[in-house]
Amino acid sequence: MADSLPEDVWLIRPCEVYKEEYKDCKALFSRLYQHYIDGQKNNCAVWLTDYENCMKFRHKKDLKAAEAVLESERERRKIRLQNAQANDIWEYRKSPPSSWFAPLDLDK
Amino acid sequence: MAASAKSPTDQDEKQTNENTNANAQKSEDTKEDFGYYFYPDRDKKKKKSFLERAWLREDVHHFKCETHVRSCMESNPKVKLLAGALESYGCPVDVKRHISCETCIRGVSGGFDPKSMQVVLCQNTIQNRDICCNIIGHELLHAFDFCRAKVDFTNLRHLACTEIRAANMFHCSLGASFASGEASFFNIKERHQLCVKNKALQSIRLVRNVTELEAMTVVDEVFDKCYNDTEPIGRRCFKNTGRAKRALEESRNYYDFD
Numbered sequence: 001m002a003d004s005l006p007e008d009v010w011l012i013r014p015c016e017v018y019k020e021e022y023k024d025c026k027a028l029f030s031r032l033y034q035h036y037i038d039g040q041k042n043n044c045a046v047w048l049t050d051y052e053n054c055m056k057f058r059h060k061k062d063l064k065a066a067e068a069v070l071e072s073e074r075e076r077r078k079i080r081l082q083n084a085q086a087n088d089i090w091e092y093r094k095s096p097p098s099s100w101f102a103p104l105d106l107d108k
Numbered sequence: 109m110a111a112s113a114k115s116p117t118d119q120d121e122k123q124t125n126e127n128t129n130a131n132a133q134k135s136e137d138t139k140e141d142f143g144y145y146f147y148p149d150r151d152k153k154k155k156k157s158f159l160e161r162a163w164l165r166e167d168v169h170h171f172k173c174e175t176h177v178r179s180c181m182e183s184n185p186k187v188k189l190l191a192g193a194l195e196s197y198g199c200p201v202d203v204k205r206h207i208s209c210e211t212c213i214r215g216v217s218g219g220f221d222p223k224s225m226q227v228v229l230c231q232n233t234i235q236n237r238d239i240c241c242n243i244i245g246h247e248l249l250h251a252f253d254f255c256r257a258k259v260d261f262t263n264l265r266h267l268a269c270t271e272i273r274a275a276n277m278f279h280c281s282l283g284a285s286f287a288s289g290e291a292s293f294f295n296i297k298e299r300h301q302l303c304v305k306n307k308a309l310q311s312i313r314l315v316r317n318v319t320e321l322e323a324m325t326v327v328d329e330v331f332d333k334c335y336n337d338t339e340p341i342g343r344r345c346f347k348n349t350g351r352a353k354r355a356l357e358e359s360r361n362y363y364d365f366d
Contacts, residue, residue: 011361017354024351036282036291037344039298080342080362087337089269089330090257096198097255100225104205 004063011073012066015054022047046072142262143315146216147228166211166231173209173231176240184241185352186278186341190248192356192365193340199255201248216314218243220250222261227251246278252340267312268326269334275307276335281346304335 024030025044034042050072056065144150161167180187181203191201201207205226212218212230217239219228227247234240253259253270260266280303285291290306291299305327312323338344340359345351 013358017357020350020354024348029348032296033282033346036285036296037298037300077361080338083336084339087269087333089333090253090259090266092257093255097225100199100255101205102225104224104226 006067006070008070008074009066011077012054012057012069013073015051015058018047018051018054022051140317143216143219146213146314147210147219147221148213149210150221150224150228164211164232169211169231170209173229173234173240176234176237177203177207177209177229177244179237180241180244184245185349185356186245186345187241187248189341189352189356189359190245190252193359193363194248194252194255195365196363197252197255199251201251206251207244218247219315220247220254222254222259225251242278246274249274249277264312264316264318264322264326265330267316268308268323269330271308271311272304272327272331272334273337275304275311277338277341277344279307280304301331301335305331 022044025042025047031041034040050069053062053065053068056062057069156164156166181191181201182188194201207227207229209229209231211232212228214233217230217233220226221228227244229240229243229247234243250259250270253273259270261270280290280300282291282296285299285303288303288306290303305324308327309320309323312318312327313320316323340363341355342358342362343351343355345355
């Protein structure tokens with residue numbers, strides 16, 4: 001069974017997290033914030049579907065359900081990484097700044 | 109300090125707006141000082157006498173500030189996330205070296221000094237632990253940007269971008285928008301963006317000697333890219349700590365930290 005699991009199965013979060021996200025998405029206060037930030041309601045049904053599929057995978061080892069959750073997670077990951085990479089205002093470093101641990105100039 | 113000093117939070121917003129205007133004027137008369145004017149202890153710490161320290165309650169403020177810092181680093185999810193992300197980029201945060209509680213001139217709550225790689229917290233203006241955590245998070249975000257990219261704080265575009273990101277993730281809750289007038293009961297839709305722009309503008313004008321028009325132009329130029337870049341947190345979390353905790357757990361899939 002372990003061999004047939006997809007490589008990126010680690011992307012699936014604990015199922016309870018999807019339930020929490022769903023409840024959080026639908027809460028009145030969150031709806032207000034969605035209106036405040038995006039100007040529209042977010043699609044919360046995705047979280048519920050992910051939760052149900054996650055539970056199917058947990059209880060019945062349903063690989064199709066796992067794949068469905070993974071599709072959602074891959075999409076979210078792709079969007080997040082795309083947004084980060086689209087920020088080309090500055091040049092990214094290849095190594096940390098050398099002055100991070102430079103001694104403080106203590107002339108007190 | 110080519111740093112991104114920020115103005116204090118909701119409660120003091122109106123009062124300190126007046127302060128910041130007065131201060132901005134002072135720096136217009138002289139050359140650019142990049143905001144170092146607000147942090148008189150940065151260049152040289154002159155030893156204050158016991159009576160002076162007691163009168164200003166400096167030691168009390170300093171102790172409270174250090175306690176808040178320790179508490180935030182240990183238990184605030186967003187601060188822990190930022191510290192972890194910094195660590196994974198090769199800039200681990202050492203509280204003794206990288207965070208400094210100092211007395212500042214009224215009008216700012218903190219800043220990031222790229223010359224000495226320190227987050228400066230204003231022990232005399234920070235009122236409570238939550239505000240302190242927010243400010244630490246804000247300044248650590250500047251440190252994160254400096255660690256992952258060649259951010260030049262004297263470059264207006266870079267400064268605008270990092271301030272937009274910080275305002276996006278640490279400020280502009282609904283309450284803050286109501287307090288500063290960007291949102292009202294009849295006008296909430298998509299007001300977050302306006303709040304973020306205004307906040308970034310305020311922060312830029314605090315440390316740079318530029319006209320409002322220049323600052324607004326630069327903010328508008330870089331806004332879209334910087335507003336959508338929510339690294340390392342990945343989402344906007346407000347008072348809801350559940351969301352912040354979930355963001356912390358999720359970020360372990362993107363950054364390598366304990």
